Amino acid sequence: MRTTAKSSSSSPAPRRPSAAPVLERVRSPEDLAGLGTAELAELAAQIRGFLIEKVCATGGHLGVNLGVVELTIALHRAFRSPRDALLFDTGHQSYVHKILTGRAAGFDTLRTSGGLSGYPCRAESEHDWIENSHASTALSYADGLAKAFQLRGELTDGSEDPAGRHVVPVIGDGAMTGGLAWEGLNNLAGATDRPVVIVLNDNGRAYAPTIGGIATHLGGLRSEPRAQHLFGELGLAYLGPVDGHDIAATEQALRAAAALGRPALVHVITTKGHGFSPAECDEADRMHAVGVVDPRTGIPTKAPKKSWTEVFGEQMAAIGEQRPDVVGVSAAMVLPVGLGEFARRFPERVFDVGIAEQHAVCSSAGLAAGGLHPVVCVYSTFLNRAFDQVVMDVALHKAGVTFVLDRAGVTGPDGASHHGMWDSAILSVVPGLRLAAPRDPARLAELLREAVAVDDAPTVIRFPKADAGPDIEAHARMNGVDILYRAVGRPLDVLIVAAGVTAKACLAAAEELDRLGIGATVVDPRWILPVNPHLTHLADRHRLVVTVEDGVRSAGMGTALAQACADARSTTPVRVMGLPREFLAAGARQEILESSGLGVRDIVTTATDGLRAGPHIPIPDLPDLPEITEIPDLPEITEITEIPPIVSKANGSAKRADRRAL
Numbered sequence: 001m002r003t004t005a006k007s008s009s010s011s012p013a014p015r016r017p018s019a020a021p022v023l024e025r026v027r028s029p030e031d032l033a034g035l036g037t038a039e040l041a042e043l044a045a046q047i048r049g050f051l052i053e054k055v056c057a058t059g060g061h062l063g064v065n066l067g068v069v070e071l072t073i074a075l076h077r078a079f080r081s082p083r084d085a086l087l088f089d090t091g092h093q094s095y096v097h098k099i100l101t102g103r104a105a106g107f108d109t110l111r112t113s114g115g116l117s118g119y120p121c122r123a124e125s126e127h128d129w130i131e132n133s134h135a136s137t138a139l140s141y142a143d144g145l146a147k148a149f150q151l152r153g154e155l156t157d158g159s160e161d162p163a164g165r166h167v168v169p170v171i172g173d174g175a176m177t178g179g180l181a182w183e184g185l186n187n188l189a190g191a192t193d194r195p196v197v198i199v200l201n202d203n204g205r206a207y208a209p210t211i212g213g214i215a216t217h218l219g220g221l222r223s224e225p226r227a228q229h230l231f232g233e234l235g236l237a238y239l240g241p242v243d244g245h246d247i248a249a250t251e252q253a254l255r256a257a258a259a260l261g262r263p264a265l266v267h268v269i270t271t272k273g274h275g276f277s278p279a280e281c282d283e284a285d286r287m288h289a290v291g292v293v294d295p296r297t298g299i300p301t302k303a304p305k306k307s308w309t310e311v312f313g314e315q316m317a318a319i320g321e322q323r324p325d326v327v328g329v330s331a332a333m334v335l336p337v338g339l340g341e342f343a344r345r346f347p348e349r350v351f352d353v354g355i356a357e358q359h360a361v362c363s364s365a366g367l368a369a370g371g372l373h374p375v376v377c378v379y380s381t382f383l384n385r386a387f388d389q390v391v392m393d394v395a396l397h398k399a400g401v402t403f404v405l406d407r408a409g410v411t412g413p414d415g416a417s418h419h420g421m422w423d424s425a426i427l428s429v430v431p432g433l434r435l436a437a438p439r440d441p442a443r444l445a446e447l448l449r450e451a452v453a454v455d456d457a458p459t460v461i462r463f464p465k466a467d468a469g470p471d472i473e474a475h476a477r478m479n480g481v482d483i484l485y486r487a488v489g490r491p492l493d494v495l496i497v498a499a500g501v502t503a504k505a506c507l508a509a510a511e512e513l514d515r516l517g518i519g520a521t522v523v524d525p526r527w528i529l530p531v532n533p534h535l536t537h538l539a540d541r542h543r544l545v546v547t548v549e550d551g552v553r554s555a556g557m558g559t560a561l562a563q564a565c566a567d568a569r570s571t572t573p574v575r576v577m578g579l580p581r582e583f584l585a586a587g588a589r590q591e592i593l594e595s596s597g598l599g600v601r602d603i604v605t606t607a608t609d610g611l612r613a614g615p616h617i618p619i620p621d622l623p624d625l626p627e628i629t630e631i632p633d634l635p636e637i638t639e640i641t642e643i644p645p646i647v648s649k650a651n652g653s654a655k656r657a658d659r660r661a662l
């Protein structure tokens with residue numbers, strides 16, 4: 001059934017307008033009921049101005065939320081949240097929902113530690129349901145909720161019964177390119193006795209224009225509302241397309257869908273960035289997500305430093321010149337993952353598959369089988385959902401596929417669902433897979449070339465959402481392990497194994513340990529999984545090993561090294577430092593690293609505690625360390641002294657005395 005909504009609403013008669021700005025009078029969705037057409041338009045304008053002012057100052061999902069101002073007002077007029085469940089897919093478009101549910105005052109703290117989350121957050125409000133920020137899940141939540149409400153006798157039957165609860169997932173056209181969305185849709189459409197109102201927010205884009213047959217189909221419906229549509233074929237009532245910037249028309253369509261008493265889809269047409277010309281004119285992604293920008297121009301207020309993403313993009317383009325078999329694969333994030341330059345130079349060699357990470361990985365196994373070398377570029381956290389494809393479609397088939405995981409480790413403002421903290425752990429169990437963590441741009445360039453040279457196994461490069469920083473040269477490379485620091489004239493007390501970007505903090509800790517009279521060696525294995533056997537050899541020459549990684553400590557490089565040392569019958573204790581097996585809230589990256597126990601002082605303390613726990617060697621108490629503001633330049637080490645033969649396993653002091661050199 002199709003209903004093209006008209007601009008008339010059956011909402012209560014409007015109250016007499018008041019002098020106070022409408023936005024200040026809306027503290028909860030109930031306050032919307034008495035607003036007339038003019039006040040609703042004023043409210044939309046005030047919300048839009050509020051978003052521009054606040055989000056330009058804090059950073060966040062500006063364009064996305066400018067596109068859903070009227071839609072969200074209509075949603076909260078047509079339905080009674082939280083009794084009715086408004087489910088926001090991905091959740092990055094929930095700022096207006098937060099404003100309408102009494103959280104406008106929190107926007108100065110948006111996406112900061114202890115501040116307002118950038119996604120729905122159940123701890124913030126009873127109006128919030130889905131916190132995951134991972135696309136394409138809302139229809140599945142809706143199916144589950146509808147089943148639960150139905151079994152509990154709470155689900156609406158479409159009548160005006162105030163006791164009946166509606167389930168209303170709001171999903172974008174981009175999220176509809178994710179396979180999970182179709183699993184949910186299949187169940188919703190097949191349950192004709194479970195009325196769910198699906199709101200398809202169609203702005204034609206994910207970041208870039210949405211790709212594939214679904215995008216083509218939706219485009220056809222936008223331009224020819226009478227065209228045949230697949231939703232009806234599935235058994236859904238289809239209402240629309242409706243102008244999502246017309247509050248009354250959208251509200252009318254939502255109410256009509258709710259009254260049908262059967263699963264329905266309301267096709268709402270919006271514009272990402274609506275009402276803010278810098279966003280509307282932003283070809284790349286309509287200012288999907290911004291940093292701190294000028295609210296008049298949308299231009300960043302300070303020049304960003306070179307990021308890891310940019311370094312990768314440059315190197316990928318350079319490799320593309322030399323390797324015609326190398327292709328780029330992205331899940332609707334070509335520019336955010338750094339494939340822009342590669343795509344500009346080799347447009348036919350970049351594949352945007354939509355928000356479809358499982359397909360990105362499995363189709364890459366196909367690309368490799370066809371003789372190409374795919375480089376799959378995803379944010380670390382989004383690879384989680386494609387783990388089976390990594391194991392069964394790439395590794396089992398010994399396919400030469402390279403994964404580049406941006407946003408690996410602590411990311412920061414996007415909070416718990418975005419920290420790329422699980423990739424090392426889950427990938428550590430994949431047979432044949434090799435994982436590298438570059439410490440600096442030079443190593444990224446080197447490791448990426450080593451990775452794309454492997455044609456019979458998966459290779460992975462991981463790096464964080466951070467400035468790439470300067471190169472950190474090694475003093476030597478031994479069997480693939482970079483020696484970054486060896487305390488001169490000190491015993492081989494502690495071997496610090498740095499994974500990637502943690503090298504900087506490890507070097508500062510080694511300096512501090514030297515000041516305490518403790519001999520540290522800092523090494524960077526570059527390829528952190530599987531364990532380089534030379535590390536167990538080095539471990540056996542030290543009294544203690546400390547491993548440091550920007551990933552969960554319960555599984556990953558450190559755990560694997562501890563196991564390898566035990567397997568090699570090394571008696572050297574291993575202390576593994578990493579992120580806790582917890583969901584980490586939003587905040588600044590460095591702040592979260594330090595609060596998670598990965599600061600310089602934590603490394604120093606782990607080393608001194610570990611040494612104290614070993615055979616008795618007098619270790620001075622840790623003085624109050626001065627705040628380390630800058631990582632000092634390291635003294636040039638002119639030569640690496642010879643490695644003595646393995647001494648007998650005498651007691652600690654004999655062991656230490658004979659370990660004057662690496």
Ligand SMILES: Cc1ncc(C[n+]2csc(CCOP(=O)(O)OP(=O)(O)O)c2C)c(N)n1
Binds near residue numbers: 093134135172272
């Ligand atoms: C599984 C997953 N992959 C990638 C992303 C990154 N991402 C966040 S929003 C977005 C685009 C979403 O497009 P759409 O659903 O159309 O919503 P819109 O931003 O247009 O409102 C993407 C790709 C994500 N959140 N989850």
Ligand SMILES: CC(=O)[C@@H](O)[C@H](O)COP(=O)(O)O
Binds near residue numbers: 133411465
């Ligand atoms: C919602 C989502 O997943 C993306 O928009 C993400 O927030 C972008 O993260 P970056 O800002 O780190 O690119």
Ligand SMILES: [Mg+2]
Binds near residue numbers: 174204
């Ligand atoms: Mg979209």
